[in-house]
Amino acid sequence: MSALIETHDLTLRFGDRTVLRDVDFAIRPGEIVTVVGPNGSGKSSLMRALIGGLKPAAGRVTRARGLRVGYVPQKLVLDRTLPMTVRRFLSLPRRVTDEAAREALARAGAAGTGQQQLATLSGGQFQRVLLARALLDRPQLLILDEATAGLDQPGAAAFYRLIEDVRHDTGCAVLMVSHDLHVVMSASDRVICLNGHVCCEGTPQVVSEAPVYRALFGEGTRGALALYRHHHDHHHHGDAQSHDHPQAERHAEQAEA
Structure with missing residues (x-):
């Protein structure tokens, strides 16, 4: 199935500072994809590049002809x-x-x-x-850049359930940026972790651990980590990257923290 939007070797810079490098990304019709990562990892910059608000320093963004995009900002x-x-x-x-x-x-x-x-x-x-x-x-693609920022946990959970309903009713793809790992993971078909580059990506999994999450977010996120199986067999710092993407269940059960 053709991608609605994709990037090829995308690099983004602000002045002399590189915020994202060598990002290959695609989202296809009907998918719910969540982008996570620590503050300053390039999440919002990627969203801006996808909607045309930030020009790539290298690489390219390709959109399907006539693509209709809906955007919900962080604030x-x-x-x-x-x-x-x-x-x-x-x-x-x-x-x-x-x-x-x-x-x-x-x-x-x-x-x-x-x-x-x-x-x-x-x-x-x-x-x-x-x-x-x-x-x-x-829209064929709905982009939400931390749209639940400032909402409490029940409010955020209700909002994400609403997004699932919208996807079900309209068939649009959904791309979300979120810090709410424990809420958003189980609603996602695929998760992408950024930290200046793509650290890892894959489908949510029950009772799986992700070492890169513990490194980025600390041991306190183990309950959220259990929703995601981490396949991280590539090298960082400019070396060749490879990802393993096994098929997995679309929804994961909430793991206890």
């Missing part, structure tokens, strides 16, 4: 004194019909909020409104 800072309803927000910068707005809000779990002021929404409601806005163009 959107609005002036709390700005009088703007949810309905008006959904029509910026391009006006949408009332029917399209109602449908998007309902699909995002925010039905009935159209006439509310943005400033009155809770954090979870606001993220659902951002999701509704991303769904307006019926």
